[in-house]
Amino acid sequence: MQNELIDIDEKHKEYTTLNLGPTHPATHGIFQNVLTMDGEIIVNSEQTVGYIHRAFEKIAEHRPFYQVTTLTDRLNYCSSPINNMGWHMTVEKLLGVEIPKRVDYMRVIIMELARISDHIVCNSVIGVDTGALTPFCFIFQDREKIYDIFEQMCGARLTTNIGRIGGLDRDWNEEVYRLLRKFLKEFPVAFRQFTNLLERNRIFLDRITGIGPITAERALNYGFTGPNLRAAGVDYDVRVATPYSSYQDFDFKIPVGTKGDTYDRFMVRQGEIWESLRIIEQALENMPAGKHFAEVPEFYLPPKEEVYHNMEALIWHFKIVMGETDVPKGEVYQSVEGANGELGFYLVSDGGRAAYRLHFRRPCFIYYQAFPEMVKGAVIGDAILTMSSMNVIAGELDG
Amino acid sequence: MSSTIEIVESPAGIEGPGFFATSLDKVIGLARANSLWPLPFATSCCGIEFMGTMASNYDLGRFGAERLSFSPRQADLLMVMGTISKKMGPVLKQVYTQMAEPRWVLAVGACATSGGIFDTYSVLQGIDKVIPVDVYVPGCPPRPEQIIDGLIKIQELVKNERLNRRNSEEYKKLLGSYGIE
Amino acid sequence: MAEITNEYLLQKITNQFGSDILSHEETYGLVSITINKEKNLEFLTWLYNDSELNFQFLTDVCGIHFPDKKDHEIGAIYHLHSLINNVRLRVKCFMPIDNPTIQSVSSLYSSANWQERETFDFYGIIFEGHPNLKRIINVEEMDYFPMRKEYPLEDGTRTDKDDKYFGR
Numbered sequence: 001m002q003n004e005l006i007d008i009d010e011k012h013k014e015y016t017t018l019n020l021g022p023t024h025p026a027t028h029g030i031f032q033n034v035l036t037m038d039g040e041i042i043v044n045s046e047q048t049v050g051y052i053h054r055a056f057e058k059i060a061e062h063r064p065f066y067q068v069t070t071l072t073d074r075l076n077y078c079s080s081p082i083n084n085m086g087w088h089m090t091v092e093k094l095l096g097v098e099i100p101k102r103v104d105y106m107r108v109i110i111m112e113l114a115r116i117s118d119h120i121v122c123n124s125v126i127g128v129d130t131g132a133l134t135p136f137c138f139i140f141q142d143r144e145k146i147y148d149i150f151e152q153m154c155g156a157r158l159t160t161n162i163g164r165i166g167g168l169d170r171d172w173n174e175e176v177y178r179l180l181r182k183f184l185k186e187f188p189v190a191f192r193q194f195t196n197l198l199e200r201n202r203i204f205l206d207r208i209t210g211i212g213p214i215t216a217e218r219a220l221n222y223g224f225t226g227p228n229l230r231a232a233g234v235d236y237d238v239r240v241a242t243p244y245s246s247y248q249d250f251d252f253k254i255p256v257g258t259k260g261d262t263y264d265r266f267m268v269r270q271g272e273i274w275e276s277l278r279i280i281e282q283a284l285e286n287m288p289a290g291k292h293f294a295e296v297p298e299f300y301l302p303p304k305e306e307v308y309h310n311m312e313a314l315i316w317h318f319k320i321v322m323g324e325t326d327v328p329k330g331e332v333y334q335s336v337e338g339a340n341g342e343l344g345f346y347l348v349s350d351g352g353r354a355a356y357r358l359h360f361r362r363p364c365f366i367y368y369q370a371f372p373e374m375v376k377g378a379v380i381g382d383a384i385l386t387m388s389s390m391n392v393i394a395g396e397l398d399g
Numbered sequence: 400m401s402s403t404i405e406i407v408e409s410p411a412g413i414e415g416p417g418f419f420a421t422s423l424d425k426v427i428g429l430a431r432a433n434s435l436w437p438l439p440f441a442t443s444c445c446g447i448e449f450m451g452t453m454a455s456n457y458d459l460g461r462f463g464a465e466r467l468s469f470s471p472r473q474a475d476l477l478m479v480m481g482t483i484s485k486k487m488g489p490v491l492k493q494v495y496t497q498m499a500e501p502r503w504v505l506a507v508g509a510c511a512t513s514g515g516i517f518d519t520y521s522v523l524q525g526i527d528k529v530i531p532v533d534v535y536v537p538g539c540p541p542r543p544e545q546i547i548d549g550l551i552k553i554q555e556l557v558k559n560e561r562l563n564r565r566n567s568e569e570y571k572k573l574l575g576s577y578g579i580e
Numbered sequence: 581m582a583e584i585t586n587e588y589l590l591q592k593i594t595n596q597f598g599s600d601i602l603s604h605e606e607t608y609g610l611v612s613i614t615i616n617k618e619k620n621l622e623f624l625t626w627l628y629n630d631s632e633l634n635f636q637f638l639t640d641v642c643g644i645h646f647p648d649k650k651d652h653e654i655g656a657i658y659h660l661h662s663l664i665n666n667v668r669l670r671v672k673c674f675m676p677i678d679n680p681t682i683q684s685v686s687s688l689y690s691s692a693n694w695q696e697r698e699t700f701d702f703y704g705i706i707f708e709g710h711p712n713l714k715r716i717i718n719v720e721e722m723d724y725f726p727m728r729k730e731y732p733l734e735d736g737t738r739t740d741k742d743d744k745y746f747g748r
Contacts, residue, residue, distance in 0.1 A: 022490050023440060025469035030442050030487060050717035051487045052442050055519035057702075058726060058733050070516055077444035093608055121447070140454035147451075158448055158540055220663070223638055223691025234663075241666050332608050333659060333670065335639075344640055346659065359642040361659070369694045395443040395482075398717060399698075486719050518734050520726055521718065528737075 015043060018380075022051050026129055026384040029394030033371075033383075040379045045372045049365075053398040060358040064323055065091050066165055066301065068358070073159040075360060076396040079118035079339040081110045081150070081162050086336035089244055090345040091165045094332045095299055102290040103167045104246035105283045109180070110153070110162060111245070111336075112276040112283075116187075117146045118339030119227075119269040119276075122391040126266055127198055129388045130207045135197045142190040149179045166300030167293025177284075184281055191273060199270065205263065212374040212386030213261040222370040225363050226341030227268045228390055232260030238337040249286075250279045262389040269391075298325045323353025340364050340391045362399060364392045407433060424562050431475065431501070432557040433463040435550075438474035440494065442481030445508035445540040449480050452543040462550055471497040476553060477530075480540075482510035483523045495530045496579055500565045503557065505549050506532045509539040531573055584633070584665045586611045592633070597623060610668050617673035620656075621683040624671070627660060628688055635669060637661040638685070641695035643703035645728045653677035656705055658685070675705070684710035702727035 016039075021032040030051035036044040056071045063071070072083035085107050092099060120143050124136040147157040152175050154162045163169065198204050214224070219232040229236055237254045239247040255271030257264025293300050297316045306313035319325050329351045335344040341363025348357040367390065375383040410429060412421025437459075441449050452459050459465065468474040471494045483491055495504070506526055509515030512535045514524035526532060533556055536549035564570055574580070590611055594601055600616040600623070615623050627635035639659040646653055652674035660669045673682055684707035686692040696707045697716040704725035707713055715722065724731055 022487070023494060025467075029446070050484070050715075050719075051490070052482045052484050053486065053521045053717045054482055054484065054517045055521050055726070055733070059517070059519060062733050074444055077447055121450070137455045140451065141456055144451065144454075144456045157542065159444055218690070220637055221690045223689065236663055241663075330607050331612070331670075333610055333640075333668070342639070344659070346640065346642060346657070348644065357644050359640070359657075361640040365694065365698070366691050369691070398484075514735070514738075518738065520731075520733065520735055522735065524735055524738050 042375050050398050052394050056399050060355050064353045069161050076393045078121050079114035081114040081160050082338050084163050085111055086343050088163050088165050090334040090347050093334050097294050097296050099294050100290050101288040105287050107245045108283045109280050112279045113146050115339050116273050116276050117143055119273050123269050125388050129384055130204055135194050139194045142187055145183055152176045166296045171292040208262040211262040211382045213259050214374050223366040231257035231264035231268045233258050238335050238342050250282050252279050262385050265389040362396045365397045368392050428558040432554040435464045435476045436466050436468040436474050437464050437476040437478050438468050440479045445480035448540045452546045457543040477504045479511045479526050480507040483526050484521050485523050488523050488529050492529045503533045503553050505534050505553055507536045584667050612670040614672045617675050617682050620673050624685050634664045635660040635662045637663050638689040638691050643699040647729050651676040654680045681706045683708050
């Protein structure tokens with residue numbers, strides 16, 4: 001790497017070591033990067049991770065299936081409903097439960113809302129890192145509305161614990177539909193304004209264009225998935241490649257980039273927010289009638305009111321909680337398109353009430369290792385932008 | 400245009416023409432409490448709720464804590480939000496020791512308070528194992544209102560603190576029990 | 581291009597690596613192959629370079645521990661994905677706990693680098709030929725492999741827990 005300002009031969013060159021993190025305002029989570037610097041230019045970087053390792057996989061081996069959602073909630077906490085749904089689908093696949101169409105559609109709406117809220121965090125934080133705090137403050141008002149919807153659906157905002165094995169814990173009330181329709185009407189207006197603040201902002205574009213690029217070949221070799229892979233030009237999306245939860249019913253596009261730089265990653269996420277809105281619209285319009293859970297009393301926890309007043313429900317409740325319903329032996333791999341990539345669940349069941357082994361394929365753990373290659377030769381400000389545009393979530397990364 | 404901005408009440412004292420007498424503790428406490436510079440030590444989920452707290456809907460700036468200080472040297476209040484693992488413990492302690500006195504600590508969320516649901520080999524079972532904590536905020540994660548409530552509780556503590564508390568033997572003993580000089 | 585079915589995939593693999601395939605099964609639509617652990621790199625390289633199969637995407641690497649399986653206690657599990665054909669494949673290798681060594685595939689896939697380090701960290705599998713095999717998630721001073729079944733989940737330093745309230 002040649003420093004253009006100082007002309008000095010390799011033998012006399014001295015490098016500076018700079019510690020970026022673990023607590024740094026711009027790392028958005030706890031990561032440490034030990035950078036070797038030649039002046040302002042990054043020559044090499046070494047990452048340390050694991051600062052919030054919480055042993056999800058070990059805990060999952062000690063918890064019954066229905067209690068694992070508290071863990072999946074806290075994986076990628078910007079979009080925890082997607083993780084929950086992914087986990088429910090994994091168990092349903094293992095158990096061979098047939099899910100009603102209505103549940104599929106409800107889940108799609110929940111997942112796409114979560115995707116929007118995740119992408120908003122990522123894109124507005126790219127803005128914050130370039131010094132544009134206004135879009136962040138502006139769009140977070142509307143992000144709160146997604147939380148309002150979640151709160152109405154399940155009672156929680158961030159770590160929602162939403163859904164159950166076999167369906168959803170309760171049907172949506174009228175207020176949910178009202179809020180959803182209101183959201184679909186108001187959010188595009190606000191998001192258009194957010195777009196105008198950034199997408200055609202000369203300073204912002206100058207800061208992000210060409211920063212931290214990666215080619216499609218390298219991205220694939222590094223196991224990139226999600227928006228980061230699509231920014232490099234590969235149109236791989238789990239929702240299309242192996243449709244789950246009736247995604248094949250919806251008409252949506254996969255935005256792709258060309259260079260895999262920060263601009264492309266930003267724009268792919270922007271595009272995906274619009275597509276998510278379209279999916280929600282379609283799902284809401286064509287919402288099938290029916291029950292909000294599958295008819296599988298041996299796995300679906302009955303409503304609490306029935307447990308108190310109905311003998312049969314009480315028995316099922318007892319059996320599920322005490323782990324007396326038979327679970328098939330076997331191993332399942334199920335993946336969903338999480339907000340930052342393919343979130344996979346590899347579940348090995350030995351027939352017991354807890355998983356014998358549960359492995360989460362955590363997308364950002366896998367793609368974060370490409371960071372040194374992407375920032376080599378860049379200046380430090382660009383490294384920060386590359387990192388925030390990769391959407392690395394510490395909770396998911398450290399497992 | 401009517402203004403909804405309120406000014407804090409002055410402490411009790413003796414007032415007369417051209418003078419106002421009260422104890423120094425109260426004046427300093429009042430000033431400190433309403434201009435806290437928090438250092439957000441956000442590690443996980445609670446950090447996202449903190450983003451919500453800082454953003455326009457809840458707006459922590461209304462309580463005089465607008466200015467986040469990412470440098471521990473200039474911070475008054477350490478807000479620990481999220482799981483602290485055993486690997487992170489020493490880092491947290493170092494950040495705390497770098498802060499100048501007087502300093503307060505707010506533990507936000509179940510993980511920072513007690514380890515929360517993560518009773519595992521890798522997670523520190525509450526940050527009070529490594530640094531002293533002033534206010535605990537329960538919840539997994541707490542709502543922004545709760546975080547604000549925690550901040551108000553800290554403000555109460557700040558307001559009513561004796562000026563010589565930080566020099567007292569009792570306080571030194573407290574820090575000593577954590578191995579902090 | 582004709583669609584690659586699981587039967588065809590299995591047939592093709594058995595033709596090439598017949599004697600090294602220890603067992604195979606198809607669960608939930610995914611072919612799962614247990615292969616001689618000496619051959620893992622050769623097998624994955626062949627899958628990678630085969631012009632028809634094109635298994636060029638490594639989805640996942642993880643470990644597993646079966647304390648009761650004599651000499652096959654520790655396993656390394658690879659999930660592969662052929663993005664062109666949209667076919668997935670699971671490859672397993674088992675090794676004895678006294679000598680859990682296997683060849684690293686990080687030369688083939690850059691993504692394997694950290695995943696193998698994580699598997700080493702959790703299960704103590706030694707990936708031969710890995711450029712930088714050291715702990716990644718846990719602290720380097722840790723002297724055991726926490727995901728192995730014999731180690732407890734819970735934190736030993738808790739003083740506020742009374743076992744009698746937990747029925748043990």
